Amino acid sequence: MTTISSKTSTNGAGLVPCLELDDGWRTATGRAVSVAVIDSGIDTTHPDLLGKVKQSVEARLENKKVVFEPTEGEDSAGHGTACAGIIARIAPDAEIYSIKVLGPGGLGDGHAFLAGLEYAIKRGFRVINLSLGTTKPQFFAPLHDLLDRAYLAGCIVVSAANNLPQPSFPSVFSSSLISVSKTDSTEPMDFGFRFGEVIELTAPGVNVRTAWPGGVRRNLTGNSFACPHVAGIIALILEKHPELTPFQIKSALFAIASQNQQRR
């Protein structure tokens, strides 16, 4: 049994924090864990997502400032719905929050994406799924700052690598977030950890069957779909161990992935 949970033990020099994790998280459902999906919106009427999306907000430009307003759940591109579908399948009782930053009207230029991340941190969502990225150098520093704020606030940001020749932010910031790239594994819980690589986590992202607007499902490929697998698994762990900090979650993922790799 790999055990990781916050407790203290003695090592001769006094009490020290120790991490033990039993397998209880494997039967968890993500109950009461908030997971934000910063994306193209979520189709909340999809049968796979009915009652699972607690709130939908949308970015809007107001006097050159990005503001967020409650909106009806809708997704013109399909991507956000697909990500939410994967999270809901792994953690069916997680509380999903849709933060729409991509769409018509000049959104998706990077500023809305950053504002969405800031909004999610301010709201204190425990897990933030970020299947997006930017290669614009001007966003490097502000994203770095936001990721540090998320880390200190205890928000666990999970980001998709972009698989393109250029590095994309924030997926290459390996210290303060969890970055994921895809594998062709068909087992949803089969994720890996590659310590020493910039993109540390791997998870299923090839031909993943998931929700798509219009009440249907699609087979999708991309790192974007590996990312919500890990976000869902983190929601399971947090249900059982809500006190865990971002670095403890990373340690837990490392330990579980080692087990997964030994089983192969």
Place this chain on the structure above:
Amino acid sequence: MSDDARDDFTEKLRRLVETVDVANALTEPLARSIENLLMISAREINSSDASVLIRDGDDGDLRFLSAIGEVADQLRNLKVPAGKGIAGFVLSSGQPMAVSDVGEEKTFYAEVDKETGYSTQMILATPLRHNGEIIGVLEYINRRGQPPFEAFTPEEMDKAAIFADALASLVNAYEAAKMFRDLGNRMISGGEEMDVTAVREWLTDLRSSAEHREMMDLAVLVREIASRGEAERSMCREVLEAVMKFTEAHSETQFLNY
């Protein structure tokens, strides 16, 4: 009009026509190169159809710039509204993705299919980036042969990303040449109110980039040295060649090995 003014006007017009000729001479081969590269890449990815979509305006709309395949002629210049479909998502998010069963989708692709009579079954879409900016989307549609088709593989997605890099440079050069050509054509045709805002923005953007300023400073410096005499020119060439060799030897350094 005085003789001087007429001569001046004739000279300006001659230069303008030359500029348009140069722009024309540039756009045609660039358009052909884009199409050729699309064909080569589609063969490599075992896809039957491929297209390049470029950003159209500031609101995230897209327009088919180039296409190969069954309905290529109908696709060219067709517009995709902002945020619509997979191409719209890839443009705004920068994330490549593939869908292996688009067929029944009642969204954008069904609308395009209705218009072209085509049947889109699967799509691989990856962003076109130039200097960190996403300027468009590269799409591959369906496999060669008859359905059922096998899904696009992760290796094919990686290949598409490499082709996208090469295509993005061509697309950017094509758009710049086309802008000059269109501007020249409008000036020659005259009469119409000319909208030069886009040109001004592009030039301002170009001039305001730190990289461009540094390159201009460097060019001025080299010209200054070169104008001082043969010995200075020779020394300058030797120094620059040495720098070139040095940078070539060190060009394998990559960002965080990523």
